[in-house]
Amino acid sequence: MIELKEVQEFIFSQCSKLSTDEVEISKSRGLVLAGTVISNDDIPPFPNTAMDGYAVRALDTVNAPVELKVVGTLPAGKVPDFKVGPDEAVRIMTGAVIPEGADSVVMVEKTREAERDNFVVVEESVKDGNFIRQPGEDFVKGTELFASGTLIGAAHIGVFATIGLEEVTVFKRPVVGVMSTGDELVQGATRLEPGQIRDSNRHSVKALLDEIGVEVIDLGLIPDDEEKIESALLSAVEKCDAIVTSGGVSMGDFDFVKVVLDRLGEMKWMQVAIKPAKPLAFGLLNGVPVFGLPGNPVSAMVSFELFMRPALLKIMGYAQIWRPYLKAKAVTSFKRRQDGKVHFARVALIRKKDSYEVSFLEGQGSHQLAAMANAQGLAVLPNGEGVEEGDFVDVMQLSEPEIN
Numbered sequence: 001m002i003e004l005k006e007v008q009e010f011i012f013s014q015c016s017k018l019s020t021d022e023v024e025i026s027k028s029r030g031l032v033l034a035g036t037v038i039s040n041d042d043i044p045p046f047p048n049t050a051m052d053g054y055a056v057r058a059l060d061t062v063n064a065p066v067e068l069k070v071v072g073t074l075p076a077g078k079v080p081d082f083k084v085g086p087d088e089a090v091r092i093m094t095g096a097v098i099p100e101g102a103d104s105v106v107m108v109e110k111t112r113e114a115e116r117d118n119f120v121v122v123e124e125s126v127k128d129g130n131f132i133r134q135p136g137e138d139f140v141k142g143t144e145l146f147a148s149g150t151l152i153g154a155a156h157i158g159v160f161a162t163i164g165l166e167e168v169t170v171f172k173r174p175v176v177g178v179m180s181t182g183d184e185l186v187q188g189a190t191r192l193e194p195g196q197i198r199d200s201n202r203h204s205v206k207a208l209l210d211e212i213g214v215e216v217i218d219l220g221l222i223p224d225d226e227e228k229i230e231s232a233l234l235s236a237v238e239k240c241d242a243i244v245t246s247g248g249v250s251m252g253d254f255d256f257v258k259v260v261l262d263r264l265g266e267m268k269w270m271q272v273a274i275k276p277a278k279p280l281a282f283g284l285l286n287g288v289p290v291f292g293l294p295g296n297p298v299s300a301m302v303s304f305e306l307f308m309r310p311a312l313l314k315i316m317g318y319a320q321i322w323r324p325y326l327k328a329k330a331v332t333s334f335k336r337r338q339d340g341k342v343h344f345a346r347v348a349l350i351r352k353k354d355s356y357e358v359s360f361l362e363g364q365g366s367h368q369l370a371a372m373a374n375a376q377g378l379a380v381l382p383n384g385e386g387v388e389e390g391d392f393v394d395v396m397q398l399s400e401p402e403i404n
């Protein structure tokens with residue numbers, strides 16, 4: 001058996017960043033910038049009001065309450081064609097340009113209508129610059145806003161839109177092909193004949209890929225037939241940046257995926273010192289990384305988490321490729337045997353006021369997918385006897401914890 005870390009390092013060393021691509025900003029969330037984004041404007045572009053109220057000269061409010069003459073109204077988007085003179089005010093809405101002559105804004109809540117028409121009472125004095133957003137306060141023209149390597153989130157996309165950027169240069173969104181292998185597998189609602197099971201791996205793995213925003217190609221269900229596996233893989237490498245298979249990598253007589261991969265590519269078939277997900281085939285087929293995940297449904301998902309997810313994030317340019325890890329107190333004990341492997345147990349994760357707790361779920365077999373669905377984390381159990389109640393364990397967090 002090979003240590004987990006060694007296998008991960010080997011895989012990552014074979015996976016390099018993809019080429020770059022121009023994408024519409026609305027398609028860029030979850031991708032990584034492959035160039036610097038520089039501001040081509042001062043933002044905000046002009047002095048404007050942060051409040052609904054009155055644009056005034058601060059000097060005129062010193063003796064508040066004071067009555068000022070209202071000489072106009074300025075909604076956002078309108079260019080003022082008047083000036084604010086002594087003892088004058090302009091009714092102004094958030095985002096509108098500050099008219100010439102005015103140096104501050106009184107919020108509407110600090111004013112009231114005067115008895116005279118077209119006059120307003122300002123009830124408090126304001127300082128010069130009050131509620132005025134100056135040009136370039138967010139950033140000035142020429143600012144290097146985001147460096148290459150930045151993971152694009154919602155606010156980045158907002159900034160792109162603010163500066164009028166319609167497309168950005170990113171590391172390519174990988175196209176990933178997914179196939180399941182196994183003569184016993186069927187798809188969908190068809191009645192199961194004796195010996196048959198429904199293919200779950202293709203669906204769970206497609207969903208895992210969807211989570212990281214790659215483009216998925218469904219390569220279908222392939223029988224345990226050397227030639228069919230071979231032709232499916234060879235046609236897949238033409239159109240994919242990575243391929244994932246499940247099944248056919250263990251020690252059985254009909255485990256042809258590893259046989260085919262070994263014959264066609266620079267493939268390594270490995271026994272990793274982990275449970276679940278001990279068998280793994282990985283290598284390059286015409287330069288395309290192929291992940292041969294084990295067939296058991298929990299193993300396939302755990303293998304994806306430990307090898308394929310971080311490898312894909314790496315080729316997408318991510319600096320941070322790992323799920324979050326945290327320490328949690330076990331509220332149930334969990335026995336395991338010494339077998340030289342690191343175990344990844346399905347756990348319910350609970351967030352307490354300022355700590356985390358885990359309980360080990362029923363049904364820890366690698367074929368028992370329900371516990372995987374009910375788990376918010378995988379507890380990492382080093383080789384040993386297991387965990388007593390009250391022990392602290394490392395947990396790889398898969399989803400949001402329950403709150404208690």
Ligand code: AMP
Nearest residue numbers: 180182199200201247248250294295296
């Ligand atoms: P294998 O790795 O092909 O020996 O498969 C190991 C176990 O996983 C067997 O019980 C298979 O029937 C099961 N299995 C393989 N592929 C799938 C799949 N796509 N969906 C559900 N179970 C599977």
Ligand code: MG
Nearest residue numbers: 182247248295
């Ligand atoms: Mg099989």
